[in-house]
Amino acid sequence: MDAHPSLPSSPRSPPRLASLPSTLPLPPFAQRAWGGAVASGEWHDWRWQLAHRVTSVAALLELLGADFPVAPAMRAALEKAGAASEVSVTPCYLALARPDDPRDPILPQVLPDPAEQQSDAQASGQPDPFREEELEIAKGVVNRYPDRALFLLTNFCSTLCRHCMRRREWEGGFTRLSDAELDAGVAAIAARPAIRDVLLSGGDPLNLPPSYVGKVVRALRERCDLDLLRLGSRVPVTLPMRIDDELLAALAPAAPLWLNTHFNHAREVTAEAAAAVRRLAAAGVVVSNQGVLLRGVNDTADDLLALSRALLRAGLRAYYLHQCDPVAGVRHLRVGLARGLELIASLQGKVSGLAIPRLTVDLPGGGGKVQADGPYLRERHGDRFVYASPLTGQRIEVDGSEGSFAGAGSWRAPAGATAGGT
Numbered sequence: 020m021d022a023h024p025s026l027p028s029s030p031r032s033p034p035r036l037a038s039l040p041s042t043l044p045l046p047p048f049a050q051r052a053w054g055g056a057v058a059s060g061e062w063h064d065w066r067w068q069l070a071h072r073v074t075s076v077a078a079l080l081e082l083l084g085a086d087f088p089v090a091p092a093m094r095a096a097l098e099k100a101g102a103a104s105e106v107s108v109t110p111c112y113l114a115l116a117r118p119d120d121p122r123d124p125i126l127p128q129v130l131p132d133p134a135e136q137q138s139d140a141q142a143s144g145q146p147d148p149f150r151e152e153e154l155e156i157a158k159g160v161v162n163r164y165p166d167r168a169l170f171l172l173t174n175f176c177s178t179l180c181r182h183c184m185r186r187r188e189w190e191g192g193f194t195r196l197s198d199a200e201l202d203a204g205v206a207a208i209a210a211r212p213a214i215r216d217v218l219l220s221g222g223d224p225l226n227l228p229p230s231y232v233g234k235v236v237r238a239l240r241e242r243c244d245l246d247l248l249r250l251g252s253r254v255p256v257t258l259p260m261r262i263d264d265e266l267l268a269a270l271a272p273a274a275p276l277w278l279n280t281h282f283n284h285a286r287e288v289t290a291e292a293a294a295a296v297r298r299l300a301a302a303g304v305v306v307s308n309q310g311v312l313l314r315g316v317n318d319t320a321d322d323l324l325a326l327s328r329a330l331l332r333a334g335l336r337a338y339y340l341h342q343c344d345p346v347a348g349v350r351h352l353r354v355g356l357a358r359g360l361e362l363i364a365s366l367q368g369k370v371s372g373l374a375i376p377r378l379t380v381d382l383p384g385g386g387g388k389v390q391a392d393g394p395y396l397r398e399r400h401g402d403r404f405v406y407a408s409p410l411t412g413q414r415i416e417v418d419g420s421e422g423s424f425a426g427a428g429s430w431r432a433p434a435g436a437t438a439g440g441t
């Protein structure tokens with residue numbers, strides 16, 4: 020008997036990684052800079068990627084060159100913004116940028132915008148709006164919720180996101196907890212048996228040496244009685260080759276581990292990133308996605324639908340989409356809360372519920388995290404949202420207004436202007 024015409028006659032293959040975009044071939048600016056490293060194979064070595072991070076605006080503009088023409092005044096403004104804050108991006112992440120695309124989603128995440136320095140951007144946020152430093156029970160251990168602890172191991176990330184909620188940590192050089200501090204941190208968690216859930220974060224814990232990460236997860240498993248051991252890491256996105264056998268071998272003894280990674284746009288879900296997610300899954304790590312809703316990056320219905328579909332293809336559940344936090348210097352990237360809710364609603368009926376994230380708001384003042392339209396919402400008048408803190412019951416008002424962000428396209432020189440790029 021013939022097979023039903025609408026059914027496949029043989030079992031379907033799993034989604035092919037080839038169906039996702041790759042960093043290769045490199046776009047023209049990256050080919051000029053790093054084509055030799057691709058040819059030699061160094062491109063696929065995480066050590067090479069770390070050693071060749073781009074760490075200043077001047078170097079970034081030099082690399083982009085004529086592909087990203089900026090007028091001299093804008094170049095000076097970008098460099099001024101970069102001088103006021105750390106800059107870092109791995110070659111493999113920067114190679115995802117398309118500088119001639121007016122809605123390029125990569126550059127706004129790594130290139131400091133002059134808006135970061137504007138007084139209203141600074142004034143409308145705080146360096147530590149969630150009072151993490153006040154809630155430390157040992158160096159690096161934040162105990163906000165009774166049942167969980169955040170363990171901040173390092174302030175280093177190979178790629179520094181402009182929207183980072185812990186930008187305050189970038190100042191003063193990159194470091195990690197010493198052995199004695201790690202031991203004290205684990206002891207502080209063990210001494211509070213109510214803590215059942217530990218999130219290792221930073222900075223990015225997977226940028227640390229595997230022996231170091233392995234030591235931490237083993238100590239937590241051996242000395243603390245935990246239901247859940249989680250990692251927050253953007254390494255699968257910005258340095259996927261770091262998810263190698265050595266790192267996986269360090270993590271495997273602590274399985275099951277849960278890892279929330281941070282894809283913000285479908286362009287980031289490359290074949291290399293998806294392969295890193297698969298390697299993690301094969302080692303017993305359950306991987307989900309926590310993105311951030313960012314103006315000019317992923318704030319259209321099409322952007323979010325494409326991201327959700329790409330996450331499914333990579334085997335990732337879309338867990339949270341965070342409202343951009345009220346951190347000093349990131350105001351311009353914030354999407355209004357009402358618009359954020361409309362964007363999430365636009366996914367209904369178009370993609371599986373597994374790929375529809377919850378829009379979440381971290382309440383200022385350490386009030387805890389809530390779903391933007393969930394049961395803790397008490398009042399909503401225009402841009403004014405009032406929530407009850409899940410920790411204290413206290414009413415907390417959230418500024419749900421939109422930031423202002425002109426986007427990568429606005430950085431480019433107007434037609435006829437002298438290009439200031441190299």
Ligand code: SF4
Nearest residue numbers: 176179180183222253
């Ligand atoms: S990867 Fe996470 S911790 Fe690191 S800079 Fe980006 S948002 Fe901040």
